[in-house]
Amino acid sequence: MLDPSEIYAVDPAVAAEVTARAALGSGPVLVHAMHGFVDAGGAGRRAAEHLTEELTTTRLATFDADQLVDYRSRRPMMTFDATTWSSYDEPVLVVDLVRDAEGAPFLLLHGAEPDVQWERFTAAVRQLVERFDVPLTVGLHGIPMGVPHTRPLSVTAHATRPELVADHPAWFGSVQVPASAASLLELRLGESGHDAMGFAVHVPHYLAQSTYPQASMIALENVERATGLDLRLRALTDAAEETIAEIERQVEGSEEVAAVVHALEEQYDAFTRSTGRTGLLANTTQLPTADELGAEFERFLAERTDDGPGL
Incomplete structure (x- = not known):
């Protein structure tokens, strides 16, 4: 493996501030939400945008994207203005x-998921975790699920130690899905003795x-509970209410869409009644099988491949 430290640069002044704060107690939590793979509803990406828009941020480290992005696979956008190229979405x-x-x-890792050099990238993040004494790393994203938007969203919580997610019900059994840089990061951190966890929000597949x-709000609420941070979620609450209102208007305007939503509601409520609990995740023996969930997941991935991945 090439030297991991050569694919990122750290601002020494900001690094000194983080180190000084860590010396007074524990180091900062690291939250990561990279985009480019599965992120149903933009759960992770919108969460990262919320954090950078609503909270005070300072750039600590910058990765060399030129070494990590496959431009022919995910072509960045450029703007052509009449007779000249005017901008580049780097x-x-x-x-x-x-x-x-x-x-x-706390620290926030965000931006384009690496296309290449995953092992070198995860080793680089591990260097940052160890340099700044990070006690916990938390990942966020969304996955498509056959649930209606009219019922509470749930999450699949996963971690390097079962104690970290003891308060969360298990959703999947054993299922194989395509890897991501984020999932490999969690695995490698766990193998090296560092605590890491993640939250995959179950997003209605039609959204x-x-x-x-x-979905972003639910993801960040889980981060708040896991870390004790106050992430100022009011702005997301307002946006979520506006979005739900718009979805309801569209459902009311289409009998076909309304029928799909109603069928999902009946399925969701049947699971709830059968378990006597208030959530779909109350009893995993009553849930769709791992094969059924995996098939839905693979279908979603196939649709993304057809449309072309986005940055």
């Missing part, structure tokens, strides 16, 4: 120092290709 992958609503620091702020 892919970035960075770590920001963020301060929550109470001033508590998977749309921005669904409700």
Whole structure:
């Protein structure tokens, strides 16, 4: 493996601030939400945007995207203005120092998921975790699920140690899915003795290709519970309410869509009644099988391949 430290640069002044704060207690939590793979409803991407828009951020580290992005696979957008190229949407992958609503620091890894050099990339992140004494790494994204938008969203929680997700019900049994840089990062951190976990929000499959702020809000609520951070979610709450209102208008305007939603509601409620609990995840023995869930997941991935992946 090539030297991991050569694919990123750290701002020394910001690094000194993080190190000084860590010396006073534990280091900062690292939250990551990279885009480019499966992120139904834009759950992770919108969550990262919320954090950088609503909270104070300072750039700590910048990865060399030119070494990590396959431009022919995911072509960045450029703007042609009449007779000239006027702008280029340069892919970035960075770590920001963020301060929550109470001033508590944490790190945010966000931007384009690497296409290549995954092992080198995960080793680089591990270097940052160890350099800044990060006690916990948390990942966010969304996955498509056959659930209606009219019922509470749930999440699949996963971690390097079962104690980290003891309060969350298990959803999947054993299922194979295509890997991502984020999932490999969690695996490698766990193998090296570092605590890491993630939250995959179950997004209604018919909203998977749309921005669904409700999914981002649920993801960040779980981050707040796991870390004690205050992530100022009011802005996402307002956006989620507006989105739900727009979805309801569209459902009311289409009998076909309304029928699909109603069928999903009946399925969801049947599971709830059969378990006597208030959530679809109450009893995994009553849920669709891993093969059924895997087939739905593979169908979603196939649709993304047909449409072409996005940055």
